[in-house]
Amino acid sequence: MRRPRLSLREQPLPGGQPLAFGTGLLIALIVGTVLLLAAGHEPLKIYSRMFEASLGDPDAWAVTINRAVPLGLAGLAVAVAGSMGLWNIGAEGQIMAGAIAAAWVARIGGDWPGIVLITMMLIAALGGGGILALGPALARAKLGVNEIITTLMLNEVAIRLVQWLIHGPWKDPDSYNFPLAPMLPDQARLPTLFSRAHFGLLIAAAVIVIASVAVRYTAWGYELRIAGSSEATARYSGISLSKKVLTVLVLSGAIAGLAGGVELTGTADRLTETISNGFGFAGIIVAALALMRPSGVAVVALLFGAVQIGGQSIQTLGVSSSVSTILQAFVLFGAIGAGVFSRYRVVLDTDARSTNRELSDD
Amino acid sequence: MMRGFDVETLRDRAVEMRRKIAALLAVCIGLGFVLTSCGGDDGEDTKAAFVYVGPVGDAGWTYAHDEGRKYAESETGVETAYVEAVPEGTADFANYVRDFIDQGYNVIIGTSFGYMDDMLSLADEYPDVVFEHVSGYKMNETNFGNTFGRMYEPRYLSGMVAGSATSSGLIGYVAAFPIPEVIRGINAFTLGVQATNPSAQVEVIWTSTWFDPAVEGDSAQALLDKGADVIAMHQDSTAAGEKAEAAGARWVSYNSDMSAFAPNAFLTAPVWNWGPRYAEIINDAKAGNYSPSAYWGSMAEGIVDLAPIASDVDQSVVDMVMDAKAAIIAGDLHPFTGPINDQDGNQVLGAGEVMDDGSMLGMMFFVEGVIGSTG
Numbered sequence: 001m002r003r004p005r006l007s008l009r010e011q012p013l014p015g016g017q018p019l020a021f022g023t024g025l026l027i028a029l030i031v032g033t034v035l036l037l038a039a040g041h042e043p044l045k046i047y048s049r050m051f052e053a054s055l056g057d058p059d060a061w062a063v064t065i066n067r068a069v070p071l072g073l074a075g076l077a078v079a080v081a082g083s084m085g086l087w088n089i090g091a092e093g094q095i096m097a098g099a100i101a102a103a104w105v106a107r108i109g110g111d112w113p114g115i116v117l118i119t120m121m122l123i124a125a126l127g128g129g130g131i132l133a134l135g136p137a138l139a140r141a142k143l144g145v146n147e148i149i150t151t152l153m154l155n156e157v158a159i160r161l162v163q164w165l166i167h168g169p170w171k172d173p174d175s176y177n178f179p180l181a182p183m184l185p186d187q188a189r190l191p192t193l194f195s196r197a198h199f200g201l202l203i204a205a206a207v208i209v210i211a212s213v214a215v216r217y218t219a220w221g222y223e224l225r226i227a228g229s230s231e232a233t234a235r236y237s238g239i240s241l242s243k244k245v246l247t248v249l250v251l252s253g254a255i256a257g258l259a260g261g262v263e264l265t266g267t268a269d270r271l272t273e274t275i276s277n278g279f280g281f282a283g284i285i286v287a288a289l290a291l292m293r294p295s296g297v298a299v300v301a302l303l304f305g306a307v308q309i310g311g312q313s314i315q316t317l318g319v320s321s322s323v324s325t326i327l328q329a330f331v332l333f334g335a336i337g338a339g340v341f342s343r344y345r346v347v348l349d350t351d352a353r354s355t356n357r358e359l360s361d362d
Numbered sequence: 363m364m365r366g367f368d369v370e371t372l373r374d375r376a377v378e379m380r381r382k383i384a385a386l387l388a389v390c391i392g393l394g395f396v397l398t399s400c401g402g403d404d405g406e407d408t409k410a411a412f413v414y415v416g417p418v419g420d421a422g423w424t425y426a427h428d429e430g431r432k433y434a435e436s437e438t439g440v441e442t443a444y445v446e447a448v449p450e451g452t453a454d455f456a457n458y459v460r461d462f463i464d465q466g467y468n469v470i471i472g473t474s475f476g477y478m479d480d481m482l483s484l485a486d487e488y489p490d491v492v493f494e495h496v497s498g499y500k501m502n503e504t505n506f507g508n509t510f511g512r513m514y515e516p517r518y519l520s521g522m523v524a525g526s527a528t529s530s531g532l533i534g535y536v537a538a539f540p541i542p543e544v545i546r547g548i549n550a551f552t553l554g555v556q557a558t559n560p561s562a563q564v565e566v567i568w569t570s571t572w573f574d575p576a577v578e579g580d581s582a583q584a585l586l587d588k589g590a591d592v593i594a595m596h597q598d599s600t601a602a603g604e605k606a607e608a609a610g611a612r613w614v615s616y617n618s619d620m621s622a623f624a625p626n627a628f629l630t631a632p633v634w635n636w637g638p639r640y641a642e643i644i645n646d647a648k649a650g651n652y653s654p655s656a657y658w659g660s661m662a663e664g665i666v667d668l669a670p671i672a673s674d675v676d677q678s679v680v681d682m683v684m685d686a687k688a689a690i691i692a693g694d695l696h697p698f699t700g701p702i703n704d705q706d707g708n709q710v711l712g713a714g715e716v717m718d719d720g721s722m723l724g725m726m727f728f729v730e731g732v733i734g735s736t737g
Contacts, residue, residue, distance in 0.1 A: 053461060063453075066453060167737075176724050177724050177725075178499075268451065268452075269479050270479075277453075312445075312457065313461050315445040316458065316461045317443075318443060320446065321445070322417075
């Protein structure tokens with residue numbers, strides 16, 4: 001039987017990534033046009049709005065960047081774990097844990113100066129995310145328990161914890177019994193860089209650069225990647241796997257937690273149960289589209305953010321939320337997914353012992 | 363959702379990433395030139411935008427608001443638009459509102475409690491835009507008011523129907539969150555139940571969600587399994603009714619007449635009728651004389667009502683309920699009239715006393731006859 005299979009190109013496609021990217025985007029827009037026409041919309045008007053709302057002017061860029069920040073940090077969290085072949089599906093909950101920790105600092109440090117308060121909030125956020133990841137990390141490192149299940153399940157725990165805090169001990173006494181946490185103190189808000197883009201951009205950029213360098217250019221990162229590609233090789237070369245698993249998963253959780261802290265001080269007025277807004281799950285897609293490389297996360301997050309913001313904006317033209325979501329998915333996978341085809345080609349397999357390198361064994 | 367794929371093989375260089383950014387920018391700028399065609403704002407006209415927390419297809423809360431939007435559009439002739447499924451407490455809400463305002467919308471109506479603080483600060487930022495918030499309590503003096511309805515009135519009536527329909531004496535109530543609005547509804551419903559069936563009890567399950575058909579259905583099933591033969595709800599989907607239908611039990615829906623979703627189970631429903639109020643707000647804005655208020659409309663004003671009662675309900679019950687409805691509208695009957703005891707038997711309202719609005723708005727206790735906890 002002839003089966004389609006991805007095979008690494010010996011020669012990269014002429015034009016490479018940019019060509020693939022452009023083609024993918026074009027295909028996505030054409031498919032999207034069919035969808036929009038079928039739903040009774042004017043595609044040009046819709047695409048125009050998508051672009052204007054996300055990248056049309058500095059204000060639009062600011063909105064997109066504020067969206068890309070949590071997406072990038074969440075994506076980085078997943079990618080750091082992914083560099084070692086680990087799946088952190090718990091970024092959603094870790095974002096909430098980070099936000100809880102940061103909100104807690106804001107409660108006790110309401111009269112601290114802004115810079116001290118925000119710094120402490122962000123450090124606490126790192127800790128909060130890290131602590132939530134500690135359980136799955138220990139279970140995986142010491143007992144071999146699958147981290148996908150444990151990190152996923154802790155998302156539920158984190159959301160219930162936020163709900164309990166908001167409905168219980170942290171309920172604002174001035175909220176007429178409505179389940180609202182108190183507003184953050186004014187000095188707990190991140191400063192803005194331009195338009196409404198907040199300082200989280202620089203924080204996310206710095207963390208992404210540091211993580212990329214660490215994974216790519218340090219001995220620690222090299223060992224990480226070895227362990228990710230072959231456990232046996234790692235063991236043979238004397239790398240302590242359990243210690244690495246522990247550090248990497250906790251680090252991954254901490255980065256996701258930081259996203260929660262940045263989101264709290266950057267865009268939210270107060271701790272809410274929607275603080276993570278799906279960023280943790282979107283982060284998995286960001287990381288996967290960045291091919292699990294921390295260095296790729298920034299670009300993907302920016303594009304993802306633009307697509308989300310643009311895609312949401314077209315709802316104001318009467319596009320339903322489901323059509324908008326489908327369109328966002330087309331653009332994302334068309335544009336970024338196409339990158340795969342500049343490096344790989346589809347072959348129809350007749351011989352199982354093909355000499356080509358397979359996607360799954362490197 | 364995501365399939366694992368081995369990524370170590372797909373190594374790439376930073377150069378290529380930079381090329382990708384360049385390409386992205388090139389494509390986007392190019393697209394911008396090609397596509398920037400849609401015209402400017404109309405400026406002077408009144409245009410109203412609605413922001414919904416759920417999908418308009420939920421048949422419940424958001425559906426009822428969207429019906430109101432359509433009514434207001436046809437009544438006022440003002441162009442309206444909406445966005446759906448906008449989560450609370452995120453940057454999304456303000457993004458959408460700014461989008462609308464950019465496009466010339468100057469009346470913004472937000473229909474979920476969690477939008478309140480965003481609306482307050484946006485109203486400050488855009489003093490020329492009218493903001494009206496449904497279900498909150500904040501307002502300003504110029505361009506931000508709030509609207510809600512005395513849903514406890516038809517809740518009480520629906521309780522009377524439910525009380526007459528139960529034979530097990532246990533009524534299940536699937537409820538979202540223990541906040542005053544929901545608790546007030548449960549209490550009013552229970553007092554209505556007791557008006558037709560003094561010994562019946564109402565058991566509450568909290569779902570911690572406004573809209574999640576799976577959770578709502580499971581909660582209804584749990585109550586049915588405990589012996590409840592009528593299910594009431596403060597939820598936005600029809601899932602509880604579908605469980606009641608399957609179990610051969612009865613159902614009091616909410617938000618809108620949901621009889622089509624469970625034709626045998628459906629008894630009646632306390633429903634919203636937002637249209638006239640929305641038309642009023644939009645007309646005021648259009649005429650330039652909008653002034654913010656804390657509007658808490660009653661059944662007499664028409665913003666809340668009781669859906670038609672199922673045809674198999676005994677005519678004597680229907681008559682009794684209609685008499686009560688007329689009395690509420692006339693101001694002769696108030697559901698929260700003492701004596702009222704709390705769950706533990708402590709009297710909270712003396713005989714003949716009528717509860718004031720402040721106490722109703724902050725209600726955090728269950729009346730006698732409710733099984734469950736407010737915490």
